[in-house]
Amino acid sequence: MAELKVENLTVSVDGKIIVEDVSFNVKGGEVLALMGPNGSGKTTLFMTIAGHPKYTIVKGRIILDNDDLTTLLPEERVMKGIMVAFQTPIAVPEVRLSTLITAMVNKMNGKKLTDPAPPSLVSSLVKSVQEVGLTTAHLSRGVNHGFSGGEMKRSEVLQLLMVKPKIALIDEPDSGLDVDGIFAVGKALLNLVNSGTGIVLTTHSARILHTLKPTRVLVLSKGRIIAEGGLELVEEIEKVGYENFLRVRSK
Amino acid sequence: MKQDLRSLVEEGLTPEEVLSRDAPIRRSIEIKGKITSEVIDEISRAKNEPDWMRRLRLRNLELFNKLPAPNWLPNWVLENINLEEYSTYAKPDINRASSWDDIPPEVRKYYESLNIPEIEARALMGLGAQLDSEMIYFNIRKQLEEKGVIVMPMEEAVQKYPDMVKQYFMKIFPPEHKFAALHGALWSGGVFVYVPPGVRIEAPIEAFFLISNAGEGQFEHTLLIADKNSYIHFIEGCSAPRFSKYSFHDGMVELYAHEGARIRFTTVQNWSKNVINFNNKRAIAERNAKVEWVEASIGSMASFVYPSTILKGEGAGTEITGITVANGRHIKENGAKVIHDAPNTYSKIVNKSISANGGTAVYKGVVYVRKGAKYVKSHVACDSLILDEKSKAYTIPHDQVFEDTAVVTHEAYTGRINEDKLFYLRSRGLSEEEAKSLIVLGFISDVTEGLPFEYAMVLNRVISLEFSKYGKVA
Numbered sequence: 001m002a003e004l005k006v007e008n009l010t011v012s013v014d015g016k017i018i019v020e021d022v023s024f025n026v027k028g029g030e031v032l033a034l035m036g037p038n039g040s041g042k043t044t045l046f047m048t049i050a051g052h053p054k055y056t057i058v059k060g061r062i063i064l065d066n067d068d069l070t071t072l073l074p075e076e077r078v079m080k081g082i083m084v085a086f087q088t089p090i091a092v093p094e095v096r097l098s099t100l101i102t103a104m105v106n107k108m109n110g111k112k113l114t115d116p117a118p119p120s121l122v123s124s125l126v127k128s129v130q131e132v133g134l135t136t137a138h139l140s141r142g143v144n145h146g147f148s149g150g151e152m153k154r155s156e157v158l159q160l161l162m163v164k165p166k167i168a169l170i171d172e173p174d175s176g177l178d179v180d181g182i183f184a185v186g187k188a189l190l191n192l193v194n195s196g197t198g199i200v201l202t203t204h205s206a207r208i209l210h211t212l213k214p215t216r217v218l219v220l221s222k223g224r225i226i227a228e229g230g231l232e233l234v235e236e237i238e239k240v241g242y243e244n245f246l247r248v249r250s251k
Numbered sequence: 252m253k254q255d256l257r258s259l260v261e262e263g264l265t266p267e268e269v270l271s272r273d274a275p276i277r278r279s280i281e282i283k284g285k286i287t288s289e290v291i292d293e294i295s296r297a298k299n300e301p302d303w304m305r306r307l308r309l310r311n312l313e314l315f316n317k318l319p320a321p322n323w324l325p326n327w328v329l330e331n332i333n334l335e336e337y338s339t340y341a342k343p344d345i346n347r348a349s350s351w352d353d354i355p356p357e358v359r360k361y362y363e364s365l366n367i368p369e370i371e372a373r374a375l376m377g378l379g380a381q382l383d384s385e386m387i388y389f390n391i392r393k394q395l396e397e398k399g400v401i402v403m404p405m406e407e408a409v410q411k412y413p414d415m416v417k418q419y420f421m422k423i424f425p426p427e428h429k430f431a432a433l434h435g436a437l438w439s440g441g442v443f444v445y446v447p448p449g450v451r452i453e454a455p456i457e458a459f460f461l462i463s464n465a466g467e468g469q470f471e472h473t474l475l476i477a478d479k480n481s482y483i484h485f486i487e488g489c490s491a492p493r494f495s496k497y498s499f500h501d502g503m504v505e506l507y508a509h510e511g512a513r514i515r516f517t518t519v520q521n522w523s524k525n526v527i528n529f530n531n532k533r534a535i536a537e538r539n540a541k542v543e544w545v546e547a548s549i550g551s552m553a554s555f556v557y558p559s560t561i562l563k564g565e566g567a568g569t570e571i572t573g574i575t576v577a578n579g580r581h582i583k584e585n586g587a588k589v590i591h592d593a594p595n596t597y598s599k600i601v602n603k604s605i606s607a608n609g610g611t612a613v614y615k616g617v618v619y620v621r622k623g624a625k626y627v628k629s630h631v632a633c634d635s636l637i638l639d640e641k642s643k644a645y646t647i648p649h650d651q652v653f654e655d656t657a658v659v660t661h662e663a664y665t666g667r668i669n670e671d672k673l674f675y676l677r678s679r680g681l682s683e684e685e686a687k688s689l690i691v692l693g694f695i696s697d698v699t700e701g702l703p704f705e706y707a708m709v710l711n712r713v714i715s716l717e718f719s720k721y722g723k724v725a
Contacts, residue, residue: 050678053670078680090675094666094693100679103689107680113689
């Protein structure tokens, strides 16, 4: 079973420490929820694990199974089995969504990027497109080009479904989605978990967690983990708000 | 010690590497030095030309000497066109053949490395291959002859169809600037095509031009006449290995589409990075005729190509599509010119440029609508993709509209590749190089998808190669 271990990670951006001494682990088939107020370092943590060059690792390690990913290039980390779904993905108008997905799957299978998609990929793509609530018309548009906030989220999840990474880091998959969208995306992610993928996700609402049922919840504040527990933490935050929650914890 | 080609090939070098050594392909005639009327006489004699063509050359020489250098050329380009150092005529010592078996293996290998014989067998109705100043290979499918289509090297047409040649040759593109006149004086090689009324040639005919040596000028002339309601797709491919000094290309293409005819003319230009490239291209379209130009400008040190169409008859139309790659410290001008000279004519110009590694891509275009040419429609779309901070793209459209009923529109888009865009694709498992090539191929895909499959493949491959080099350089 795959396992991602983040050990004592401290991250700086432009010389300023954003994440400090964070450790956690997640296994394949497990769901870990990462909560925390705006600016607490959740996205920084994900971008660092994904290998964005803007984020400097000051200390700590990122381990997937027996591989140390800490110094690998972003694309090498993906090939090892880590993939991120962005909170606000950037548009790439030049590349069609179908072209990108075909290239990703080809790369994973050691084929040439521009090889045509095999029929098996096409049929599973059509199925997954419906599962996340997009249409095949989205596939022939530029990646995230003119997509609504909700469509971007669905497209990010669609890409995860096609690649089936060992560990997926999903940044607010539910923001900007309507109720039906949250339900559809939650169900699709649950299928992904059941097929063996481990998920770390951030969210600001409990709704998607009702579907995904995380085994553990971490709360991040000012770059540090300040609480760890089960779903009861989510209920508490929902009830009293971050401000009160953090005040009580810091005592 | 000078080795011949064969022994170099036997040493295990690829033909491209061999030719890159300023290949000693033997010449039976080579003319160099100052361009005088004696030089013109010598070329004309070598071709055994009729006197009218010799006089046409001399008139052009006179104009060349009289005309000033074009003011649209940068000085550094003019400084590097030192004509006295170029061979102005180089006849390879190879007899023209209609079977690849009759081409010397060391030369054939080069064409094979570019898959040309294979594409010919699979997708073409005819192929002519020019090496330096002469056509060394020419083969046309029998069925074309049966339909009355004439396809032959330009020199042969001068001998066999003088009346037709006289009627069109440098009449569509007169010697109106210095280098057009130079072309008229020194032209050699190229293809003549005549398609009879109503004949449709479904598969393309290709001419492939190779410059094998450094310090050489190539001046081929291609003339296509499509008679009423006929159709032809002609493809032009250009290649040259890398040399130690500049070579110079000053070709000309003239197209005449008679009433209701349709001509597609596609160029895939991949000269090496020290060829200075002019190509003087112009078409005339009669009533309801259509002319489509595709100019894929990948290689060369500096290129100045502006495919032009004169819409002479009512209802005539043109589409001019440009793909420009300026990769490295090169200047690539790929423009378009449309003269709306009749009512209800329409034009569509699509230009896509990619600049990288300090390259400069320029679109220069003119749309002219004559007073009285009512209800003209014209649309120009220029998209630029700039791959790094050092590179540039310029879009210089110029409209001259003298008719109130004309609808002339423009759109422009500039895309950049920045760290965030690259990171997004890298977070999908693609390397930086792969990400760039996916963006570049995607950027031109709506244009390449309109090309015949074989050429879309060739173009995609050439461009991918271009940018895999780019990745390493960067």
